Amino acid sequence: MRASTYPLIDAGEAAALVLELTPVLGVERVALADASGRVLAQDLVGEAPLPPFPSSAVDGFAVRTEDAGRALRILGESAAGRPFEGRVVAGTAVRILTGGVVPEGADVVVMVEDVTVTGDQVTVPAQLREGSNLHKVGSDLRPGDLILSAGTQLGPAEIGIAAATGRARLPVHRRPRIALMSTGDELVEVGTSAGPGQIPDSNRWALLAALREAGADVDLLGIAPDEAEPLRRFVTGALATADAMVTSGGVSVGTHDLVKPLLESLGTVHVGRVKLKPGKPFTFATLEAGKVAFGLPGFPVSSLVTFEVFVRPALRKMQGFAQLQRPTLPVRLGYEAKPTAERTEYQRVTLHREDGELVAETTGSQSSSRLMSLAGAHALVRVPAGEVGIAKGTVVEAMILSLP
Amino acid sequence: MRASTYPLIDAGEAAALVLELTPVLGVERVALADASGRVLAQDLVGEAPLPPFPSSAVDGFAVRTEDAGRALRILGESAAGRPFEGRVVAGTAVRILTGGVVPEGADVVVMVEDVTVTGDQVTVPAQLREGSNLHKVGSDLRPGDLILSAGTQLGPAEIGIAAATGRARLPVHRRPRIALMSTGDELVEVGTSAGPGQIPDSNRWALLAALREAGADVDLLGIAPDEAEPLRRFVTGALATADAMVTSGGVSVGTHDLVKPLLESLGTVHVGRVKLKPGKPFTFATLEAGKVAFGLPGFPVSSLVTFEVFVRPALRKMQGFAQLQRPTLPVRLGYEAKPTAERTEYQRVTLHREDGELVAETTGSQSSSRLMSLAGAHALVRVPAGEVGIAKGTVVEAMILSLP
Numbered sequence: 001m002r003a004s005t006y007p008l009i010d011a012g013e014a015a016a017l018v019l020e021l022t023p024v025l026g027v028e029r030v031a032l033a034d035a036s037g038r039v040l041a042q043d044l045v046g047e048a049p050l051p052p053f054p055s056s057a058v059d060g061f062a063v064r065t066e067d068a069g070r071a072l073r074i075l076g077e078s079a080a081g082r083p084f085e086g087r088v089v090a091g092t093a094v095r096i097l098t099g100g101v102v103p104e105g106a107d108v109v110v111m112v113e114d115v116t117v118t119g120d121q122v123t124v125p126a127q128l129r130e131g132s133n134l135h136k137v138g139s140d141l142r143p144g145d146l147i148l149s150a151g152t153q154l155g156p157a158e159i160g161i162a163a164a165t166g167r168a169r170l171p172v173h174r175r176p177r178i179a180l181m182s183t184g185d186e187l188v189e190v191g192t193s194a195g196p197g198q199i200p201d202s203n204r205w206a207l208l209a210a211l212r213e214a215g216a217d218v219d220l221l222g223i224a225p226d227e228a229e230p231l232r233r234f235v236t237g238a239l240a241t242a243d244a245m246v247t248s249g250g251v252s253v254g255t256h257d258l259v260k261p262l263l264e265s266l267g268t269v270h271v272g273r274v275k276l277k278p279g280k281p282f283t284f285a286t287l288e289a290g291k292v293a294f295g296l297p298g299f300p301v302s303s304l305v306t307f308e309v310f311v312r313p314a315l316r317k318m319q320g321f322a323q324l325q326r327p328t329l330p331v332r333l334g335y336e337a338k339p340t341a342e343r344t345e346y347q348r349v350t351l352h353r354e355d356g357e358l359v360a361e362t363t364g365s366q367s368s369s370r371l372m373s374l375a376g377a378h379a380l381v382r383v384p385a386g387e388v389g390i391a392k393g394t395v396v397e398a399m400i401l402s403l404p
Numbered sequence: 405m406r407a408s409t410y411p412l413i414d415a416g417e418a419a420a421l422v423l424e425l426t427p428v429l430g431v432e433r434v435a436l437a438d439a440s441g442r443v444l445a446q447d448l449v450g451e452a453p454l455p456p457f458p459s460s461a462v463d464g465f466a467v468r469t470e471d472a473g474r475a476l477r478i479l480g481e482s483a484a485g486r487p488f489e490g491r492v493v494a495g496t497a498v499r500i501l502t503g504g505v506v507p508e509g510a511d512v513v514v515m516v517e518d519v520t521v522t523g524d525q526v527t528v529p530a531q532l533r534e535g536s537n538l539h540k541v542g543s544d545l546r547p548g549d550l551i552l553s554a555g556t557q558l559g560p561a562e563i564g565i566a567a568a569t570g571r572a573r574l575p576v577h578r579r580p581r582i583a584l585m586s587t588g589d590e591l592v593e594v595g596t597s598a599g600p601g602q603i604p605d606s607n608r609w610a611l612l613a614a615l616r617e618a619g620a621d622v623d624l625l626g627i628a629p630d631e632a633e634p635l636r637r638f639v640t641g642a643l644a645t646a647d648a649m650v651t652s653g654g655v656s657v658g659t660h661d662l663v664k665p666l667l668e669s670l671g672t673v674h675v676g677r678v679k680l681k682p683g684k685p686f687t688f689a690t691l692e693a694g695k696v697a698f699g700l701p702g703f704p705v706s707s708l709v710t711f712e713v714f715v716r717p718a719l720r721k722m723q724g725f726a727q728l729q730r731p732t733l734p735v736r737l738g739y740e741a742k743p744t745a746e747r748t749e750y751q752r753v754t755l756h757r758e759d760g761e762l763v764a765e766t767t768g769s770q771s772s773s774r775l776m777s778l779a780g781a782h783a784l785v786r787v788p789a790g791e792v793g794i795a796k797g798t799v800v801e802a803m804i805l806s807l808p
Contacts, residue, residue, distance in 0.1 A: 032594060033624065036613035051773060053601060057703075080702075081590030083601035099590050099653075099702060101601040140774040148779065155806075156617070156711075157778035160610030160704050164603070164775060168595030186485030186503050190436060191572030197457060197487035197505040199568070206564030209440035213560070220437065249503075298484075298503060299461075300564050307560075327807035329733075330760045356734045356799070369455060370544040371568060374561035375552060395760070403731035403804060 006260075006272025011344040014274045014282070015310055019324065021270060022314040023290045025174040025243065035159050037215060038172035039320045040152045046145040049138030050164060053083075054102040058133045061093045061115055061122050062106035069126035071118075078103055093122050102134050109133035141165070151322030173320035178211050179238035180204060181221040183231075183250035183259060184298055189223070202371070203248040203303045207296070210307050211246065214315045224250075231258050235266070243318065244291055246311065249298030259283065259295045267293070275385060277343040278302035278368035282310060299368035305346050308380065308399070329379075331358040331398040337383045337390040344385050348377040351404045360398060378402050410664075410676025415748040418678045418686070419714055423728065425674060426718040427694045429578040429647065439563050441619060442576035443724045444556045450549040453542030454568060457487075458506040462537045465497040465519055465526050466510035473530035475522075482507055497526050506538050513537035545569070555726030577724035582615050583642035584608060585625040587635075587654035587663060588702055593627070606775075607652040607707045611700070614711050615650065618719045628654075635662050640670070647722065648695055650715065653702030663687065663699045671697070679789060681747040682706035682772035686714060703772035709750050712784065712803070733783075735764040735802040741787045741794040748789050752781040755808045764802060782806050 009017075027041040056062065056078075063072060072093040078084035080099030088094055088105035096102065096109055107130045116123045141147065147165065148158055154170065162170055187201040188194050201223055211218050221238055224247070225231045239245060250259035260283055263269050267287035274282045279302045283295030294311050296303040313324040332354075337347055349360035360381060363373040379398040383390060390396060413421075431445040460466065460482070467476060476497040482488035484503030492498055492509035500506065500513055511534045520527045545551065551569065552562055558574065566574055591605040592598050605627055615622050625642055628651070629635045643649060654663035664687055667673050671691035678686045683706045687699030698715050700707040717728040736758075741751055753764035764785060767777040783802040787794060794800060 032609040033612060035609075036616055052598070052603065055773075057772065078601075080588055081601055099588065099603075135771065135773050139769070140771065141776060147776070152780070154613070156610040156614035156708055157775055157781070159613045160606045160708065161775040161779050163594045163606035163609040164704065166594060166598075166604055168593075184484055184503065189572075190567045190570060194456070194570075197482075197485055199456065199503075200570050202564045202567035205436040205439075205567040206560040208437060209558070209563045210560035212440055300568060304560055304564065329762075329807065358733075365543070367539065367544065368461065369459075369539050371561055371565040372545060372551070375565050376556070377561070400807060403733065403807075 006269070008273045008275050008342075009271055011274050011276040011309065014271045014276070014284070015313070017270055018284050018310050018314050019317055021284075021286050022292055022317050024320055025176060025318045027171050028174055029169040029171050031169055032159055032163055032167075035154045035162070035170050035172065038154050038170070038175070040148055040150055040154060040158075041171040041173050041320055042150050043146060044148040044162060044165070044167070046141045046143050046147055046165060048165070049143060050141035051135050051137060051139070054137055055135050056096045056098055056100045056102055056109045056133065057135055058109060058111045059097050060109050060111045060133060061124065062088055062096045062102050062109050063093045063124055063128070064088060064090065064106060065108050065128040065130045067091065068124060068128040071121045071123045074120050074122055093124070107131065149322065151320055153321065173318070176216045176243045176315055176318040177219065177241065178216045179219045179221055179242035179245045180207055180211060181224045181234070181238070181245075182248050183224045183226070185226050187223050187249070203296075203298065203300055206300065206304055207246060207248060207307060210304060210312070211315070214312045215319050216315055226258070228258055228262070232262055232265075235262060239287065239291060242291070245293040246296065247294070248296045248303045250295070263293055263295065275343045276306070276309065277340045277345040279306040279309070280343065282306045284310065297368070300371045301374055302368045304374055305380070309346065326399045326401065328397045329358060329400050330395050331360040331379065331381070332395050333381070333390055333392055334359045334361045336392045337381060339383050339386050339389040341387065342385050345383040346380045347383055348373045349379050349381050349398065350376060351378040353404070378404055410673070412677045412679050412684075412746075413675055415678050415680040415713065418675045418680070418688070419717070421674055422688050422714050422718055423721055425688075425690050426696055426721050428724055429580060429722045431575050432578055433573040433575050435573055436563055436567055436571075439558045439566070439574050439576065442558050442574070442579070444552055444554055444558060444562075445575040445577050445724055446554050448551040448566060448569070448571070450545045450547050450551055450569060452569070453547060454545035455539050455541060455543070458541055459539050460500045460502055460504050460506055460513045460537065461539055462513060462515045463501050464513050464515045464537065465528065466492055466500045466506050466513050467497045467528055467532070468492060468494065468510060469512050469532045469534045471495060472528060472532040475525045475527045478524050478526055497528070511535065553726065555724055557725065577722070580620045580647045580719055580722040581623065581645065582620045583623045583625055583646035583649045584611055584615060585628045585638070585642070585649075586652050587628045587630070589630050591627050591653070607700075607702065607704055610704065610708055611650060611652060611711060614708060614716070615719070618716045619723050620719055630662070632662055632666070636666055636669075639666060643691065643695060646695070649697040650700065651698070652700045652707045654699070667697055667699065679747045680710070680713065681744045681749040682770075683710040683713070684747065686710045688714065701772075704775045705778055706772045708778055709784070713750065730803045730805065732801045733762060733804050734799050735762040735783060735785070736799050737785070737794055737796055738763045738765045740796045741785060743787050743790050743793040745791065746789050749787040750784045751787055752777045753783050753785050753802065754780060755782040757808070782808055
């Protein structure tokens with residue numbers, strides 16, 4: 001056993017290095033049904049106008065404004081999908097339903113509530129305003145309009161507009177395929193009985209959820225062997241089909257920690273220790289064929305905080321997101337944030353509203369093993385290394401995980 | 405064609421009625437791998453202490469504080485999962501690795517960086533503080549502690565803590581199974597060519613994404629038949645296996661709108677028209693066996709806004725969420741929000757930061773057909789019915805869809 005030989009890197013520098021060395025994945029075309037949450041790989045530009053024909057916004061009558069106040073002869077009907085074939089000329093009207101094509105000649109639609117129908121005649125109000133109750137051609141979208149930018153995540157409205165413009169498939173970046181494993185002699189599968197000094201492997205399940213939320217497709221690999229050669233075979237097998245590997249545990253400096261030496265033999269370890277609390281042993285390596293490996297610490301909070309700080313932005317880069325980081329909001333500290341001498345600390349807080357402001361309270365003991373400090377946390381507050389800390393009442397920019 | 409006979413209901417009243425009449429779904433037990441995003445159906449309470457044994461937070465030596473400053477004989481090693489079997493007595497130390505059991509007799513762990521090792525002897529610093537660098541039994545969780553409340557959504561940290569306490573399966577509410585269909589003679593499948601007056605069916609894809617984001621399991625049913633009897637067979641077949649039905653289109657008052665009469669024949673229509681813009685034709689019915697039906701308007705923005713206002717909270721009630729509504733935040737209006745005389749309006753806005761505040765700008769024309777007003781929108785601003793509107797510069801509470 002010896003002290004680690006890896007240099008302690010500043011947390012911000014390590015995060016920048018990880019992003020710089022993580023590749024953007026390739027592009028595939030997916031059907032609309034599979035597009036939700038994916039990231040658009042090219043700008044989407046309007047080709048045809050929307051709507052493609054003048055359409056009625058209401059049920060009523062398509063008429064000419066010049067015929068205001070008159071009794072008009074009803075020529076027929078224009079329903080959605082069943083256009084009226086003729087033309088509205090002076091003294092005539094066409095019954096029209098919501099979504100129906102406004103016939104040629106008509107320049108206004110009068111709502112059914114505002115007319116009087118007698119036999120084949122309809123009497124319209126004395127005041128008519130051209131263009132009322134109808135959607136003109138191209139009023140929603142014109143050819144050449146930028147609809148959606150590359151890097152946009154596709155949600156309901158984005159998918160809807162792509163569909164409305166006739167796109168049945170969309171170009172998106174591939175989702176990262178991640179090989180996930182835990183390491184540690186002390187681990188047993190959750191639900192089996194733990195012997196002396198053993199604990200259930202909880203990180204794998206927490207990281208599985210975190211990876212999926214971040215858009216990854218996960219190969220769930222179990223608890224890795226604790227001998228060097230079986231571990232090597234296990235990892236190289238997993239990497240054959242994955243874009244990246246995420247491990248938890250096995251990255252501190254003990255004699256039984258095998259992950260760092262293995263990553264050194266498979267590629268280049270760029271980050272081996274970070275001035276971060278929790279998460280000092282975080283490890284990052286590049287491997288052959290553009291693959292990367294994240295060695296997360298074994299303590300549960302450390303593994304999830306390093307996931308937030310390093311892995312999630314990298315997964316978003318892989319997927320082509322325009323925005324890689326969590327959104328931030330100003331929050332007023334409801335507690336005194338004590339600093340750590342030489343490490344940036346990410347403290348977990350809950351948020352509540354006070355006088356229109358967001359106020360942050362600590363989730364209690366910030367021990368790296370205490371997952372209760374992260375369960376229900378709304379945000380992370382970054383406390384710079386040093387002696388000073390952040391006074392209660394200070395407004396800081398917090399990384400928002402969820403809103404209260 | 406006639407004006408609708410359904411009473412125009414206040415938007416807030418309609419939303420309350422929908423929630424009141426929507427049932428909470430039953431409970432099932434799911435494996436940890438399937439628990440992400442699900443809603444806990446029972447409180448989770450601590451049974452055993454966490455950690456279950458005193459464990460080391462670092463690599464170093466387990467010693468007695470009374471032996472501060474002395475050279476101690478190294479008795480053996482306690483690695484994670486491989487405890488030292490003996491006891492630390494006066495003048496002795498045990499090598500310990502992160503996660504290892506702190507042996508009996510020891511009350512402090514000294515970091516490897518702070519000691520000098522010579523042969524089988526280790527010299528420890530003159531100042532030692534009891535309990536340093538170790539996690540005491542029960543310091544993270546004690547028996548009887550409330551871990552997670554019923555109604556909590558399970559994310560990475562929540563799943564992690566459930567796993568750490570040995571739960572391999574968790575009790576969660578069922579996900580709603582939703583039969584989704586579009587109606588409208590004007591609709592063609594996206595990607596096929598549209599004839600005169602026809603448009604691609606975009607709502608189904610937008611609603612599919614919205615339903616999935618809200619936790620539903622969707623039976624994607626296509627474009628419904630436009631004749632009464634085939635439509636009835638189509639719908640009753642779909643409802644055999646679904647908890648609820650969502651349709652878009654077919655709820656305005658035109659002669660070809662078949663959804664409302666069908667719902668009346670299958671159950672009770674509680675809401676047939678709402679004082680809401682966009683979304684006046686929104687329809688809600690209860691059917692037999694606790695099933696419900698949502699008839700959304702055919703205009704794309706109307707269908708997604710009524711989804712937000714009525715359907716999403718109902719889906720969350722079905723899943724047992726403690727919080728049914730979107731979070732809100734105060735935003736300053738960067739534009740003048742003009743009102744609609746007799747309808748509550750939900751205006752779509754983007755958000756940006758100015759002097760630490762969130763400022764809302766309109767997404768442009770709020771036409772019910774213009775999906776560009778919703779694509780990229782960060783929030784919905786509720787503008788009460790009336791003549792007054794909301795002046796530019798006013799701070800209002802906005803429904804947050806996403807943060808900038």
